[in-house]
Amino acid sequence: xxxxxxxxxxxxxxxxxxxxxxxxxxxxxxxxxxxxxxxxxxxxxxxxxxxxxxxxxxxxxxxxxxxxxxxxxxxxxxxxxxxxxxxxxxxxxxxxxxxxxxxxxxxxxxxxxxxx
Amino acid sequence: xxxxxxxxxxxxxxxxxxxxxxxxxxxxxxxxxxxxxxxxxxxxxxxxxxxxxxxxxxxxxxxxxxxxxxxxxxxxxxxxxxxxxxxxxxxxxxxxxxxxxxxxxxxxxxxxxxxx
Numbered sequence: 152x153x154x155x156x157x158x159x160x161x162x163x164x165x166x167x168x169x170x171x172x173x174x175x176x177x178x179x180x181x182x183x184x185x186x187x188x189x190x191x192x193x194x195x196x197x198x199x200x201x202x203x204x205x206x207x208x209x210x211x212x213x214x215x216x217x218x219x220x221x222x223x224x225x226x227x228x229x230x231x232x233x234x235x236x237x238x239x240x241x242x243x244x245x246x247x248x249x250x251x252x253x254x255x256x257x258x259x260x261x262x263x264x265x266x267x
Numbered sequence: 268x269x270x271x272x273x274x275x276x277x278x279x280x281x282x283x284x285x286x287x288x289x290x291x292x293x294x295x296x297x298x299x300x301x302x303x304x305x306x307x308x309x310x311x312x313x314x315x316x317x318x319x320x321x322x323x324x325x326x327x328x329x330x331x332x333x334x335x336x337x338x339x340x341x342x343x344x345x346x347x348x349x350x351x352x353x354x355x356x357x358x359x360x361x362x363x364x365x366x367x368x369x370x371x372x373x374x375x376x377x378x379x380x381x382x383x
Contacts, residue, residue: 188374194358196311196374242310253299253364255372259310 153178153247157258164233165266172228172261174243180204185226186244186255187217196242202226233265269295271363273375280351281383288346288378290361296341297363301372302334305358317344351382 154177164170176185187199200210202219210217214231230237243258270293280286290300298319303311315325315336323336333355335347344363348355358379362372 195376257310
């Protein structure tokens with residue numbers, strides 16, 4: 152069975168600090184997809200990134216970057232120079248089996264609070 | 268990008284009544300839609316997978332007769348909470364799979380149900 156662990160329940164930083172959100176997954180699948188979503192207080196899930204298991208290249212998008220390490224089954228997310236608007240719950244999620252079952256398994260989420 | 272809407276966004280009802288929540292894919296056809304439930308400060312829990320033209324597949328522990336799901340068209344799935352009770356109060360989120368983008372799930376904005 153797949154499992155996604157986000158060990159950090161809550162993180163609080165001061166604006167402009169860098170922050171890394173950890174995500175560790177467990178699976179026996181060789182083909183899978185990993186995702187990060189942002190959930191602001193409004194509740195709507197915002198898609199941030201999808202990464203497939205064959206692509207270990209790190210990704211950077213503006214202040215956001217992702218570090219995928221298959222060797223440690225981790226898919227960590229870093230926000231550089233954090234801003235108050237980054238305050239939200241961030242979920243790491245997993246789809247296994249080549250995505251054929253399409254079911255997303257979510258981690259428990261990390262509440263990020265960025266203070267001015 | 269693909270857009271998924273949910274209606275209503277908020278609903279308050281009396282105990283014992285039934286509530287219907289609609290999930291629509293606005294600019295794509297969704298052969299599969301998913302219904303999630305989220306308690307405060309908790310992660311998303313998959314309730315059921317809804318396939319167009321067939322019966323929904325419920326996750327373990329989810330009562331089929333309590334949460335009726337209908338996916339009558341490629342753009343609409345409905346979740347009916349029957350004989351609602353206060354413990355059914357929650358945030359319900361749907362997602363729709365775009366068959367063109369295989370593993371991509373697009374999320375609706377969610378419906379906050381409060382049962383008095």
